Amino acid sequence: MPPRLIYDISTIDLSKDIFDQEAIRQANPQRGAMEQLNGILHVDPDLHRIIGYKNVGADEFWAEGHIPGRPLLPGVLMIEAAAQLASFYTRKFIGWKEFIGFGGVDDTKFRMQVPPGVRMLLVGHQLWHRHRRIQCHVQGVVDGAIAFDTLITGTKM
Numbered sequence: 001m002p003p004r005l006i007y008d009i010s011t012i013d014l015s016k017d018i019f020d021q022e023a024i025r026q027a028n029p030q031r032g033a034m035e036q037l038n039g040i041l042h043v044d045p046d047l048h049r050i051i052g053y054k055n056v057g058a059d060e061f062w063a064e065g066h067i068p069g070r071p072l073l074p075g076v077l078m079i080e081a082a083a084q085l086a087s088f089y090t091r092k093f094i095g096w097k098e099f100i101g102f103g104g105v106d107d108t109k110f111r112m113q114v115p116p117g118v119r120m121l122l123v124g125h126q127l128w129h130r131h132r133r134i135q136c137h138v139q140g141v142v143d144g145a146i147a148f149d150t151l152i153t154g155t156k157m
Contacts, residue, residue: 003111003146006125006137007049014041014051014121019088027091028084029099033061036081037088037122048126050089054081054140058116073114078148079105082138085122086152090134094126096156103133103155112147114140120147132156 019040028037042051056073057063063071087100114120121141128135134154140147 003109003149005141005146006123006139007047009042009051009121009123009141012042012051017041018043019092024084024088027088030084034080035084036077037084040088041121043089043093045093050085050093050124050126052085052088052122052124054120054122056114056116056118056120060116063116071116073116073120075108075110075148078110078114078120078140079108079150079152081120081122082124082136082140082148082150083152083154085124085138086126086134086136086154089124089126089136090129090154094129094134096134099157100134100154101157102153104151104153106151106153108148108150110148112142112145114142114147118142127151 017039038055040052090096124136124138126136136152139149
């Protein structure tokens with residue numbers, strides 16, 4: 001059976017940002033080459049859902065060396081993009097103010113290669129949060145296909 005999206009996104013307007021890069025910078029500390037989240041397209045705090053995106057560029061720091069002649073977005077940067085989406089959601093909609101560090105990455109599967117020149121949607125769903133920890137399920141989606149699937153746990157630092 002092919003993998004399925006966390007939730008149906010077919011009825012969601014994904015045509016315009018509701019939070020742009022500057023709004024993301026107000027919540028997330030990453031800057032420069034480590035900014036892996038370019039915009040937020042949808043948020044439903046009542047259902048604990050968020051959709052953002054990463055524009056995968058040919059001019060990014062990894063493109064020349066990973067893999068020469070056939071650049072592919074590294075899996076670790078896909079996970080970083082997922083963590084930045086979860087961090088943005090946690091700060092903006094749960095209200096955490098402290099630094100949020102990686103607490104864990106679980107059940108990660110990479111399902112396709114992601115080359116430069118595509119927009120990778122990041123579809124997220126908060127599973128739980130308690131005390132100083134939160135967990136979100138995030139999928140990367142390119143042209144309707146799931147590129148990766150992971151569980152991200154964040155920890156207040």
